[in-house]
Amino acid sequence: MNALQTILILAFAFLAVFGEALLPGVRRLLGAQVDLLPVLMVYAALNASLLTVTLLAVLGGLCFDALSANPLGITLLPLFTVGLAIFSKRELILHTLPFAQIVLGAAASAAVPALTVLLLLSGGQQPLLGWGSLWQWLVMTLGGAAAAPFVFALFAGCHHALGHPPRTETSFRADREIHRGRS
């Protein structure tokens, strides 16, 4: 499942970035576009290998920056920082609980744009900021929180459909077999 899981995560990231650029519905309705890459990073950091986390940060970030007016590569570091922070503590996180998924989705969706804007400002860029940005930040955070359980459920479904079925344990043990009769 490992390679397939990585491929699925990267394909989802590619489609998520494209969807964000194609569909302006949420932006028209709420004034901000919800970014799914941080949520995906949370899933990858909790369930996949470090290589997958790294690939998602690099390829997802590059795809996002390619369709945006961002300088190329600016989204890599915030995405990877969030991913690595979760990855290094993942043994302590009860990632099957929806509450944990929501909290982590919200935290990642809040941290990634904040870090990206911070990097943009320190790089001398002038992004469009104002009091309305706080509302956009809130929408992104809540959108990420709401999307997290769905992303986890989607990947769980994919894992169930495409992964190997779990090995069933039987009560039969060869060393406990009682041989009847004379051998």
Place this chain on the structure above:
Amino acid sequence: MAKQKNYLAFGAVGLVALLMFSLPPETTNRIKQSIGSLFLPLVGVAGTAQQLPVAAADAILSRRGLLQLTETLRHENDQLKVQALQSAATLRENDQLRSWLGRQRELPWKLKFARVILRDPANWWHTVEIDLGSRDGITNNQPVLTAEGLVGRISSVALTRSQVVLLSDPNCKASGLVENPAHDIGVISVGGPLDPSLVHLIYLSGSANLKPGQNVFTSGLGGVFPKGIPIGQVVDSRPVDFGLYTEARVKLAANLGALEQVWVLMK
């Protein structure tokens, strides 16, 4: 050991990011365009999918409805033909007057139709991508407009698509001329991040007498936008910097939040 791996991965990602930042802008633009072209098949599929409901609606239109629509369009076409004749006569007269005054003749605008295919996924930039590129003769800084007014300018060009930086983006500046007796001139600057239809007209003189509803056009200064493209209407104005300047809020004529089709002004 696990920590070492984490540090290594962080170092690798940091290195990739540093490499991207240190590349010359032309190279990063090319890389961006190459990565962006990976999305082109999806753009095609999405375009076809969007056309399906339209095609389905067309298929079920009644003959009577079509005839009515044709009739309306015929009337509108006749009206526009008369207006075009009038405009042509005015243009001829204008050219004659300009030649008497020794001024250069104004060439009519040559426009190219384009569809908006993608929008900026980041909330802190206002840009869109259109389906015309360098193979269609598009170059950087060409003005982009709709029938209502100015939209922005071309900021980067790939073979089959281009990025348009909208008027509500910090990277698009235009010189605006207010249609009032003093013909006050200012610079169009960004409004807020939430409402792309409102921008600020800054650096107007302190004595500028602006009234709500006055039209704002491009002034032709700056060399990017030709004179006379409608930008919007003044909403309100206030003195800034102890009355040294006046600043006005301008409601854009074009609806930047719902752009579907635009026109690129060819040079």
